[in-house]
Amino acid sequence: MVAVDQFIRVSITKSKTSTGLIHSKQYSQDSIHWVRRGSKMVIDNRDNPFEYILSAISFTERFCIEQNIKMKVYDLHINSDLDSADGKKYGLGSSAAVTVATVKAILRFYGVPFSNELVYKLSAVSHYSVQGNGSAGDIAASVYGGWLAYQTFDKKWLEAELNKKSLSEVVNEAWPGLKIELLTPPKGTKLMIGWSQKPASTSRLVDETNANKAALNGEYKKFLADSRQCVLKMVTGFEENNIALIKKQIRVNRKLLQHFARINQIAIEIPRLSKLINIAESFGGAAKTSGAGNGDCGIVITDADTDTQALENEWRRNGIWPLNFRVHQITLAQ
Known part of the structure; x- marks a missing residue:
């Protein structure tokens, strides 16, 4: 048996959140997240x-x-x-x-x-x-x-x-x-999706939010009430075939999420997602983060006047990858 001059290096740093991470560059798709429950280390699957x-x-x-x-x-x-x-x-x-x-x-x-x-x-x-x-x-x-x-x-x-x-x-x-x-969306409505090329975890973001929920009870209730009103107005936009109202409420929702992130001291809109949104807005689209935020995707609602090709090209120049997916209607037989 003989040892050779090839090495494995392990570094350890204090986590900035309540969740720990075990990660290897060689196994990047198999990162393990874990939490501390008392003195025990519990793997998050x-x-x-x-x-x-x-x-x-x-x-x-x-x-x-x-x-x-x-x-x-x-x-x-x-x-x-x-x-x-x-x-x-x-x-x-x-x-x-x-x-x-x-x-x-x-x-x-x-x-x-x-x-x-x-x-x-x-x-x-x-x-x-x-x-x-x-x-x-x-x-x-x-x-x-x-x-x-x-x-x-x-x-x-x-x-x-x-x-x-x-x-x-x-x-x-x-x-x-x-x-x-x-x-049923208004005629001319298009959904665009941009990928930040950074992964995010919904479950862990919700964990961080829940950890602050008691301390921010009043703010949290206001956020839920304001979000509900935003969604109801957006539904009205669909019912009235009013794409301008839908786009307005997308922007309202973004502001609500930004405020929610600030009071909870959590990251929802990372710089690349902000760039994704700002580029979309400069072309007349209404945009926000999707899902957990803190990575992954941003979504954009556009109308017939939006130059979507130019928007996508500008995304690419800024490290944002357009995902060419369409809204899919499902029948029971599928």
């Missing part, structure tokens, strides 16, 4: 897609068993277009999408008739059991497709119901607070 797949299998099979269906052994193959070719995450809600796809696949495998509502609820339970926070809006988008007005359900109610009732009973109930409405 919420960014591991297999956690969501296994949860979706577990809850969907539990539902099937309650329908007296005999369980079988199967192979489950997954292929995704939601990340780049080299495995980098765009931040398009891949954990939600893989949860929904797994739920649908298992229901079809066992021959269980299903509605969009059933798929949404089984997926939401599965996803929430792993992530422990978030709105499940990306679940709704994956199930229903198109443009949606979405209001999340009461999480405490759901937890209480799952503890005392069967899964079948829970998914057949009306969920307090839940509202999903399909919208």
